[in-house]
Amino acid sequence: MGETPLQRPMTTVVLAMSADGKIADAQHAPPEFGSAEDYAHLERQVAAADGILFGSATLKAGETAMRVVTPELIDARLQRGQPEQPAQIVCTRSGDLDPNLRFFQQAVPHWLVTTQSGGQPWQEKSHFEQIFTHETPSQSIDWVTTLGAMAPLGICKLAVLGGGQIVAALLAEDLIDELHLTVCPLLLGGTATPTPVAGNGWLQQEAPWLELLSVKQIESELFLHYRRRR
Numbered sequence: 001m002g003e004t005p006l007q008r009p010m011t012t013v014v015l016a017m018s019a020d021g022k023i024a025d026a027q028h029a030p031p032e033f034g035s036a037e038d039y040a041h042l043e044r045q046v047a048a049a050d051g052i053l054f055g056s057a058t059l060k061a062g063e064t065a066m067r068v069v070t071p072e073l074i075d076a077r078l079q080r081g082q083p084e085q086p087a088q089i090v091c092t093r094s095g096d097l098d099p100n101l102r103f104f105q106q107a108v109p110h111w112l113v114t115t116q117s118g119g120q121p122w123q124e125k126s127h128f129e130q131i132f133t134h135e136t137p138s139q140s141i142d143w144v145t146t147l148g149a150m151a152p153l154g155i156c157k158l159a160v161l162g163g164g165q166i167v168a169a170l171l172a173e174d175l176i177d178e179l180h181l182t183v184c185p186l187l188l189g190g191t192a193t194p195t196p197v198a199g200n201g202w203l204q205q206e207a208p209w210l211e212l213l214s215v216k217q218i219e220s221e222l223f224l225h226y227r228r229r230r
């Protein structure tokens, strides 16, 4: 009997947020409020993944991707037959990215998820090893086809590192399996400040529900691990 083909990667959101549920401050600066424990937790999640997905706003805020740097984590990847670094996959509908971003100097595989027009300027350039341009009739990303196309390229586990717009787009199509949320002991406030899930939101009767798999407290931070309840 043949194996069932892998239809899409397993997806895990990994985000740190303030106690009032914000993932950035009012200036949308890259988050620096997580502890060293949280950073190590994030690196472990990145090291476990075959691909790391993030939105263009997250890349523009931070300018670089999260690489695996701890030697033991790199060794463990190689022993599992994974490449040294997961593919770093940026998502943009417009394709409007600065080709001089430090991201492109990083020694990681660079992949792009975009629309046909967004991909056009990049097809002739060597910045991305893989470019996905599966789009819907309304010129947005066709996520089901895009994730389906990643599986045969070795992306079995996809870590989604934000921001809220990308997480919302995937949740809207029921393409998120698990979430790791770190609750950090500060308040950021603001009405237009990014949160783990942006988009239009849901009515409570239609909202995606979660099952809490584990909760760990380290000093004043809480590490929550949820599974999407289906």
Ligand SMILES: NC(=O)c1ccc[n+]([C@@H]2O[C@H](COP(=O)([O-])OP(=O)(O)OC[C@H]3O[C@@H](n4cnc5c(N)ncnc54)[C@H](OP(=O)(O)O)[C@@H]3O)[C@@H](O)[C@H]2O)c1
Binding pocket: 014, 015, 016, 017, 022, 023, 024, 025, 027, 028, 029, 030, 031, 054, 055, 056, 057, 058, 059, 061, 062, 091, 092, 093, 094, 095, 096, 140, 141, 161, 162, 163, 164, 165, 166, 167, 169, 194, 198
């Ligand atoms: N605390 C944390 O752990 C954490 C983690 C990550 C990010 N952040 C913060 O979160 C903020 C960014 O989050 P964000 O929600 O504003 O933006 P984001 O999700 O990172 O990126 C938004 C961009 O993604 C593209 N996009 C939006 N919706 C899409 C869809 N349905 N399909 C395909 N592409 C889509 C658009 O790109 P184009 O405009 O290029 O077309 C959009 O501008 C930053 O401040 C960052 O520092 C925090």
